[in-house]
Amino acid sequence: MTPRDAQAPSTALLTDRYELTMIDAALRDGTASRRCVFELFGRRLPGARRFGVVAGTGRLLQQLRDFRFGDDELRYLSDHRVVSRETLDFLAGYRFSGTIRGYREGELYFPGSPILIVEGTFAEAVVLETIALSILNHDSAVANAAARMSIAAGDRPLAEMGSRRAAEQSAVAAARAAYIAGFDATSNLEAGRAWGIPTMGTAAHAWTLLHDTEEQAFRSQIDALGTETTLLIDTYDIREGVATAIRVAGTALGGVRIDSGDLPAVAAAVRAQLDDLGATATKITVTSDLDEFAIAALAASPVDSYGVGTSVVTGSGAPTAGMVYKLVARQDAGGGWVAVAKTSTDKGSKGGRKAAFRTLDEGTATSELIVVSDGFEELSPASRHPDARPLLVTLVEQGETDAGYEGAAGVAAARAHHARVREELPVRALALSRSDPALPTVYTDAG
Amino acid sequence: MTPRDAQAPSTALLTDRYELTMIDAALRDGTASRRCVFELFGRRLPGARRFGVVAGTGRLLQQLRDFRFGDDELRYLSDHRVVSRETLDFLAGYRFSGTIRGYREGELYFPGSPILIVEGTFAEAVVLETIALSILNHDSAVANAAARMSIAAGDRPLAEMGSRRAAEQSAVAAARAAYIAGFDATSNLEAGRAWGIPTMGTAAHAWTLLHDTEEQAFRSQIDALGTETTLLIDTYDIREGVATAIRVAGTALGGVRIDSGDLPAVAAAVRAQLDDLGATATKITVTSDLDEFAIAALAASPVDSYGVGTSVVTGSGAPTAGMVYKLVARQDAGGGWVAVAKTSTDKGSKGGRKAAFRTLDEGTATSELIVVSDGFEELSPASRHPDARPLLVTLVEQGETDAGYEGAAGVAAARAHHARVREELPVRALALSRSDPALPTVYTDAG
Known part of the structure; x- marks a missing residue:
């Protein structure tokens, strides 16, 4: 050895x-x-x-x-x-x-x-x-759970972001297993370092809450991370969040993330609003309590990528x-x-x-x-x-x-x-x- | 700091x-x-x-x-x-x-x-x-799951033995959390070393299978670990296992462990057989897929202690x-x-x-x-x-x-x-x- x-x-x-x-x-x-x-x-x-x-x-x-x-x-x-x-x-x-x-x-x-x-x-x-x-x-x-999610997601990118719902070292192992079974990225930095897995993530609700207005939060994030970033638009009112995001970033905004609500309905409304505003290339990421069944149920929704937390790191049951x-x-x-x-x-x-x-x-x-x-x-x-x-x-x-x-x-x-x-x-x-x-x-x- | x-x-x-x-x-x-x-x-x-x-x-x-x-x-x-x-x-x-x-x-x-x-x-x-x-x-x-198991077990000792069903570092943390919530011991040696938790365990089915006969296995275990040890008696036929155990160890045998079968029925039969053989002080430990509900269902059974694996380390659902x-x-x-x-x-x-x-x-x-x-x-x-x-x-x-x-x-x-x-x-x-x-x-x- x-x-x-x-x-x-x-x-x-x-x-x-x-x-x-x-x-x-x-x-x-x-x-x-x-x-x-x-x-x-x-x-x-x-x-x-x-x-x-x-x-x-x-x-x-x-x-x-x-x-x-x-x-x-x-x-x-x-x-x-x-x-x-x-x-x-x-x-x-x-x-x-x-x-x-x-x-x-x-x-x-x-x-x-x-x-x-x-x-x-x-x-x-x-x-x-x-x-x-x-x-x-x-x-x-x-991996068993992740493979099913990967099948349900089809060609849409899938990110693992469940570290907070797994013990600290298991989180790294879970990111690795999910990646092997078809996920595309992880939020976990140690998984990136130790195993060469692409990492992702931009901002939490705390970022918006830290600032005196949502507009200031979005403007700062764009200044720091560029227009390609993904803005989290559901801290206050989602419709206003989308409007503010495009007003601040312009129609070249990379993406918006939705972390709550009835996702098929919300995703459809956000897509329509983005398109109305001319942000037809701005992508929609959803991340709220997804599992393989919820992902499958979103197959016909205008969603561009998924972030999965609890269910993948806990083996989805x-x-x-x-x-x-x-x-x-x-x-x-x-x-x-x-x-x-x-x-x-x-x-x-x-x-x-x-x-x-x-x-x-x-x-x-x-x-x-x-x-x-x-x-x-x-x-x-x-x-x-x-x-x-x-x-x-x-x-x-x-x-x-x-x-x-x-x-x-x-x-x-x-x-x-x-x-x-x-x-x-x-x-x-x-x-x-x-x-x-x-x-x-x-x-x-x-x- | x-x-x-x-x-x-x-x-x-x-x-x-x-x-x-x-x-x-x-x-x-x-x-x-x-x-x-x-x-x-x-x-x-x-x-x-x-x-x-x-x-x-x-x-x-x-x-x-x-x-x-x-x-x-x-x-x-x-x-x-x-x-x-x-x-x-x-x-x-x-x-x-x-x-x-x-x-x-x-x-x-x-x-x-x-x-x-x-x-x-x-x-x-x-x-x-x-x-x-x-x-x-x-x-x-x-800990949430362990506390419920501890309540269900009442005064009977409760050991955590689920390391194999948890990621390797989580297993140590799980042993620690279960102990805090009322468990008495763990099978996990690192939990013993790192956190001062009492450890337990004697033999697996592999021990019996390693030997040419169950009797040889029991005899060797008694020779090495003393009459106070716990013999695992369900590798072949439980009734024969109990008879062999007492023949080899005498009525001063510390305990027997049952890891399979319909536990209330098996525990009652084993207790009666031990008593018939004069081994009235030999204790019975059960360890087969227990959770808080199975433990509660054994409250009236002649069981002396419980070993819990999967359900405690995975939070029992x-x-x-x-x-x-x-x-x-x-x-x-x-x-x-x-x-x-x-x-x-x-x-x-x-x-x-x-x-x-x-x-x-x-x-x-x-x-x-x-x-x-x-x-x-x-x-x-x-x-x-x-x-x-x-x-x-x-x-x-x-x-x-x-x-x-x-x-x-x-x-x-x-x-x-x-x-x-x-x-x-x-x-x-x-x-x-x-x-x-x-x-x-x-x-x-x-x-």
Whole structure:
């Protein structure tokens, strides 16, 4: 693994305590070194949606670099007697040296899709459960919602501006996930810096309220930001706001923003007024409590772009993707390979190593094909499914991360990949109503 | 303000772009230095609940210390031409030098409660909008849900274990907020280290699946963690799991955990089986998709403690508290004091400086009393409401933070404060059903 940034804080305690107590017991009974396969997947799509969007992978890879138990972390674990002295020694030397394959960031997923497959010893793989799930569950929940909004918006630009409705670091991750799933920009400056996402925004109601008149506020904003700026015209009376905006800026005004009211009616009235005043090129942005349904309902309205806040950062009703991280195969005492799965209840999973393919018919996706193996053999059903697109790529090989999936370049690649694979979806997958998944998940045995 | 930790990364770009463009324009027209009062409040309680719980204040104070524009931040803003050269110079010297009063962390709130009141120049106060809202909206959403779960659980211990269903840093903040609102422990180790919260957890299903038999898994866990540990008994057959657990551990086994199935039925069966086996002191913990309603439904079941995941970290249906940050008063061009508010629509706010009190009748809260002032005068209605408890404390005075609200000590104080003020609530406030707020918000004029 590439050396971690010396500045970066450790991510190793972003972990549930039971992972370390299991390592403690496994080091004691010798099972810590058993080779294991853990799988990260969703049992269902959140919110009865038709497809999911994988997001967070690139963030996980970066945080994996910083997943080291340093002096501070070890001191806490020691002071609070979380684990034994032997386990502290093991953790002090911890670095993930296994292999992670997974879906590319931006890829679509369906129930049972093996989004991440982590292979390594029990001890090195079990400890990644929480951080992997935290990142993938949050980011994919946002991406799932964002993709639907992007479909609803069609060609109209879509900006994420929900930072204030998400915890401060989640806000940055949410901006990133929304961008991957089709948004065009964000209000969040850190998302711009860290991930290369275009940022936007001009003024809040506070700007108008700060000034003694709306006209003074508009005039100052034009002076500072130019005629191309967007003026927020709904602080007092919207009709007067539009009239003042054009009187101050002229008909070359870039745009007006509406942040309240019954948007279809208000947008139509504002458009008519702008056109009457000769400001036919002045654009209208709307930003009031939009979600995918509200965006769809505005499709016929004279709106030029959308800003979405709360609903995208909170997953539009499904704030977590609900993915789980399960042991699906391991070595037994004799070194043999065993597929394993919880069997007691409804929360079962499918044991065995997996490979995954999207079958296509003339370019349109027809199924999520998951090939299950009980053993170590190579999983290469592509030969039997020549039209199937392989979904798994190697993200980490023997501890070495593929840097191509990280950073701003990784985000740009994920966004492009998402746009490409979304084109494969059948038309029915694009509807917003609640439904079964758009593709069936089909399991087949290897060999 | 106390010097920031040299290690801590800057929080200054956790900010919406429009805050900086407003500063840019305000520096140009001279309004940047107008004295302003911004107020952070909720227009309603999320999820039609009966009260809200303030959380995040201590985190905000710590992040405010790191809210500085350093070389990296300024370079990004310069490279992307977010603001002018003059504004970069202003930001380079930025440090909040104003005053923040607010509700204590752990305090209850109602619609319109002035949870934070930020006074300073326009430029120094407007730029805190996003970070203040991000932290308070997230943490209070979790605390709102957690308080209801804590009420439903009564005297039974309650652990937060939802890290996997929240973004990795939000998970730490969520554990903290849940603890303040009445939870007793968390699975999240970083929450333990950073905020002094007790941590818990023993083993996952992967532990049982790792071993060739359930018995071997239980035996190893007992060997490593002692008989006092909690065994997870639902990987295969629950009845066999319980029998195996007691056979291996003896009747002194600390506890068993059930993570699936129809909990009231399963808990009753497990309790009866444990008692039959003589393990009458072995405790039962349940952890499967609980929320406040499921906890309440288990009140008559033989359950000893609860672990709550998804629902608490996602606010149990209300993942953001929906608070806003609004300019409510400012100086005009002549230096006079003006109460301001958006007036166009349903999203209006109440202008003017505020003070806040909880009126009490024989120790039971009767109203949220908000005293509104149009001017600079002292707001001291306590003399007229001798039974009213003042709700605002000074968090930051001329840039100096009151350190008593920060760190693990701040968390402990907030948790104690919450427990105390929750005792003031009328009984009707403790019901879980959707309702109007339990207390009316009453506005009165100062003077």
